[in-house]
Amino acid sequence: MPRILFLAPHRLNRSPSQRYRFEQYIPFLEQHNFHCHLSYIISEKDDTIFYSEGNTFKKFWILIKAILHRIKDTFSYNSYDIVFVQREAIMIGSSYFEKRIKGSRAKYIFDFDDSIWLMDTSDGNKRYEWLKNPEKTIRNIRYADMVFAGNGYLANYARSCNVHVKIIPTTINTDFHKPVPKRNDKVIIGWIGSHTTIKHFEYALEFLAIIKKKYPQIEIRVVGDAEYVNESLNIKGIAWSSTTEVEMINSFSIGIMPLPDDEWAKGKCGLKGLSYMACEVPTIMSPVGVNTEIIQHGKNGFLASTTDEWMACLSQLIENPELRETIGKAGRQTVLEKYSVLSQQQNYLNAFKEVLEQK
Numbered sequence: 001m002p003r004i005l006f007l008a009p010h011r012l013n014r015s016p017s018q019r020y021r022f023e024q025y026i027p028f029l030e031q032h033n034f035h036c037h038l039s040y041i042i043s044e045k046d047d048t049i050f051y052s053e054g055n056t057f058k059k060f061w062i063l064i065k066a067i068l069h070r071i072k073d074t075f076s077y078n079s080y081d082i083v084f085v086q087r088e089a090i091m092i093g094s095s096y097f098e099k100r101i102k103g104s105r106a107k108y109i110f111d112f113d114d115s116i117w118l119m120d121t122s123d124g125n126k127r128y129e130w131l132k133n134p135e136k137t138i139r140n141i142r143y144a145d146m147v148f149a150g151n152g153y154l155a156n157y158a159r160s161c162n163v164h165v166k167i168i169p170t171t172i173n174t175d176f177h178k179p180v181p182k183r184n185d186k187v188i189i190g191w192i193g194s195h196t197t198i199k200h201f202e203y204a205l206e207f208l209a210i211i212k213k214k215y216p217q218i219e220i221r222v223v224g225d226a227e228y229v230n231e232s233l234n235i236k237g238i239a240w241s242s243t244t245e246v247e248m249i250n251s252f253s254i255g256i257m258p259l260p261d262d263e264w265a266k267g268k269c270g271l272k273g274l275s276y277m278a279c280e281v282p283t284i285m286s287p288v289g290v291n292t293e294i295i296q297h298g299k300n301g302f303l304a305s306t307t308d309e310w311m312a313c314l315s316q317l318i319e320n321p322e323l324r325e326t327i328g329k330a331g332r333q334t335v336l337e338k339y340s341v342l343s344q345q346q347n348y349l350n351a352f353k354e355v356l357e358q359k
Contacts, residue, residue, distance in 0.1 A: 002356060004029065005106070006038045007073065007097070008086040013242050014047070016194075018086055020170045020271055021111055021150070028345045034352065037080075039073050041066035041090070051195070066090060070097050077104035081356060084109045087116055088140065093133020095140055102143040107355045110140050113150035113170055115267030117157070146355040150269035151290040164358075166351050169290075170269035172278045174340045179280035179332060180250045184321045186219065189314070190252030190281070192272060193224040194240065200265075201228075203258040203286075207310040208233060214311075215318055223248045249279045253324060254317050259286040261305075270294045274339050277301065277331030282324045284313045294339070300330035 008018045026036045042050055046062045049055050070090050074097065077083055083106045089097035101108040117137040141147055142161045148168040149155035158165045189208070191201045201222060208220055212233055220233050223245075228237030238248065249255070255276030259265040266289040273294060276283040285291040287303040295301040302313040317324050337343060 001033050001035050002081040002352075003035045003079065004037070004082045004084055004352070005073070005076065005080040006036065006084045006086065007070075007089045008038065008040055009042050009091065010047070011040050011042075011044060012038060014044075016271065017113055020172070021086055021113055021148075021168075022084065024171070024173045024341055025345060025348050028341075028349065029352065032349055039069070041069050063092070073097070074100045074104075077101055077106050080106045082107045082109060082352065084111065085140065085144075086111050087114075088136070093136050095136045095143070098140045098143050107145045107358065108143060109146050109148060109352075109355060110144035111148040111168070112137070112154060112158075113267075113269045113271075115154070115157075115264045118264050145358055146351065148351065151267070151293075153266050153289055164355075166347075168348060168351065169339055169344060170271050170274070171339050171341050171344050172274050172335050174278050174332075174336055174342065177246055177249070177275055177278035177335075179278075179328070182250070182253065182280070182324070182328070187215070187217070187253045187318050188219045188221050188251060189254045189256060190221045190223065190249070190276075191256050191258075192240065192245070192249060192275065193222075195225040195227065198222075198225045198228055198237075200257075200259055203260060204256055204310070205230070205233070207307045207314070210307065210311060211314050211318075214315070218318065221248075221252065245275075246279065249275060249281060252276065252279075252281045254314065255281040255283045257283065257285040257291070258310075259288045259291070261286070261288050265289060270339075273301070274335055277328075278335045278340075280325075280328035280332045282317050282327035283331055284310065284317075294334065296334075299327075300334045301327060 010018055012023060029036055049058050050062050083101045138161060141158050147158045147162050147165045149158050149165055150170050155165050155167045220235050222228050222235050223238045224240040225237045226239035257273040268289055270290045273283045273285045283301040284304050285295055287305055295303050297303045304310040304313045
């Protein structure tokens with residue numbers, strides 16, 4: 001029975017990146033005789049401390065514990081057939097642990113779903129940016145026996161130094177993200193994310209202010225940052241929870257995914273929009289990166305760049321509940337066919353088998 005060691009920052013069901021990139025495939029891998037083990041370095045107790053402002057001494061101790069944990073992991077590499085690193089083995093600018101995998105008997109798979117070679121640090125840890133080294137990404141890719149990239153943009157970056165690159169799209173478990181009948185008596189424009197991505201929601205503030213003035217009856221809902229407040233738009237952020245995520249998305253009449261047109265955003269894998277679409281929530285995305293591959297404008301969703309384009313798309317959907325239903329159903333069908341766990345799980349399994357067969 002082949003054994004896989006997954007190295008990632010967080011415990012199960014804590015991080016969207018982990019959940020959508022490998023955690024939801026673990027049952028399928030185990031059904032096909034792979035033994036899977038996750039080694040994570042940020043405990044539930046340490047989680048809040050690590051991503052908050054201040055607490056310098058406590059954060060330093062969390063980092064020391066993480067390094068010690070990863071040192072312990074190195075002694076087990078040879079007992080695994082594959083070591084899978086999601087984004088990075090440790091949150092500082094060292095590739096030491098990835099290099100140790102390369103020197104072991106285990107095959108090394110490196111997985112990434114963002115432009116992580118660029119600096120993007122949470123607000124609570126800006127002062128510690130000097131500890132990070134985004135350029136280590138290219139070393140981690142170079143060491144790998146196989147690279148899983150979330151989209152073509154990321155894959156092209158990886159292919160600059162590794163020929164063994166697979167595009168593995170970020171996928172949705174459509175048995176979990178399921179639609180429910182939508183209300184038509186109230187229109188709710190929704191966004192779901194986290195405290196680290198709330199800055200992307202704020203790209204929507206200009207057109208949301210105009211749309212709220214045009215349609216004062218609508219509600220704007222932000223899920224993922226409980227501290228977020230915008231009094232002028234009557235927004236009070238709602239905390240994200242895995243147990244309420246699907247319920248929250250299904251409460252949306254329209255889902256939005258605004259993004260800047262920059263190098264970081266081009267590496268995004270469309271997860272936010274895909275989660276709306278899976279729940280038959282009509283979706284509007286910025287035409288950045290893979291979003292232009294996911295969305296066929298006017299058929300399974302909408303693409304909007306300028307304020308006028310956002311206004312036009314939102315106005316159509318606000319005024320036409322039948323259009324919301326049609327676009328929503330087409331969006332879920334797209335997810336089922338191309339971006340669901342079911343549509344990709346065999347490709348995922350085949351990639352693991354292929355890396356084992358490499359000489």
